[in-house]
Each structure stands twice: as structure tokens, then as C-alpha cells.
Amino acid sequence: MRVLLIEDERALSQQLQAQLQARGHVVDCAYDGEEGLYMGRDYPLDIAVIDLGLPGINGISLIRQLRAAGKTFPILILTARDSWRDKVEGLEAGADDYLVKPFNLQELLARLAALLRRSSGWTSPLIRCGPLCLNHTEQSVSLHDRPVELTAYEYRLLAYLMLNAGKVVSKLELTEHIYEQDFDRDSNVLEVLIGRLRRKLDADGSLKPIETLRGRGYRLTLKRESE
Known part of the structure; x- marks a missing residue:
């Protein structure tokens, strides 16, 4: 999945970027509100993590402008403010969840995974399509209850197809959501990955x-299992 991380604390941003990439996500980073607004409007995103105390455009205003621009991807707020009024203001601006700094990294990853699942209509970390099962928490795949060994990119590709089971997903959309920004889109890597899967x-x-x-x-043809 493609994550936009808008955080002006560079050390924290780099730490979060590394952890998200280790979980198989493509991560775009912005360090101020103006850059974040540009990326949020123009990039093909699945989710955004936004700090409230940003230079330029603050997080609340940024979220409002993204929602006004018609962006519907989930938004998780990071904030050093722990008053209920700040939390309510963020949610009313259009955010879907929030975490107060300092936070536990595993909690952040779990909340992001939950938001991504729900935005695709899933509520469980177990994504089942016919005999195929993908476990988001463990990042594992099984077929007929037998484990399937996948590379990181094979897993990203399958996860995206399963989250969008039954929908036609273009090559451009797949490329934008599972590869970094500078990926060579004229290559046949995607076709090779599909063949391997x-x-x-x-x-x-x-x-x-x-x-x-x-x-x-x-299109993933296997029928989504009800949860």
C-alpha cells in the first residue's frame, strides 16, 4: 500500500518510513504542510499519516483541504496534544483516527493496517478469497491452509489484488501502489510478478x-469470503 507520511520531525519521519517500508509499504514523505498538500492532492495514495503541528499549513487545515479536494483515503493524525478538544477537532476535520505522541510503533502499524482494511471493506486481519488467505498481521499467505512463500513484491501485489478482489486493477494503478516513485513503468517487471504469482x-x-x-x-477472480 502507498502511504503519505507528513511529519516535520526528520528523525521520527525517517524511523517511521523505515518501519513502514519494512512492512511492505511504499512511503512518500513530506516535511511541511504545503508539500504534504501537494502530495496528498496529486499522488495515488492509500492512506496518510499527518502530524498536526506542521510548518506552513497546519495539520487541521491540511486535512480539511484534502477532504474538500475530494480525497477519501484514510487519515491517521499524529499529535503531541492530548486534550479531547484537539482530538475532536482533528476527527471533525476529516481524520479517521489519531495517536498521541509519544506512541508505540506497533500500535501505529496496527492502526494503519486496520484503517487500510476497513477502507477496502474488510474488518478482519484475515483476508479470505476462496481457498486463499492473507494474514495482514503476520504478512503471510496460505492456500488450502498450506503456507505460500512469496517475495516482498509478490506479497504487495497479491495484497493489493485481494483487498480489491473482484475489481479490475490497471497496470498503472498496481505500479503506483506497490512500487516507489522512481520505478521504471515501461519495464515488464509487473508482468513477471503476475506470472510468478x-x-x-x-x-x-x-x-x-x-x-x-x-x-x-x-482482476482477482476468487470470491471474497464473508467475515
């Missing part, structure tokens, strides 16, 4: 979990 998930060709729609993209 198909071989790992459907060695005998009986399941056919990923459909190619020529000129449109890919």
Missing part, C-alpha cells in the same frame, strides 16, 4: 486466481 498459486492451472483483461489490467 500464478505459478505459485496455481501450478496446475485449475484455480485461475488472476485474470488478465487486455488493455484494462488484472
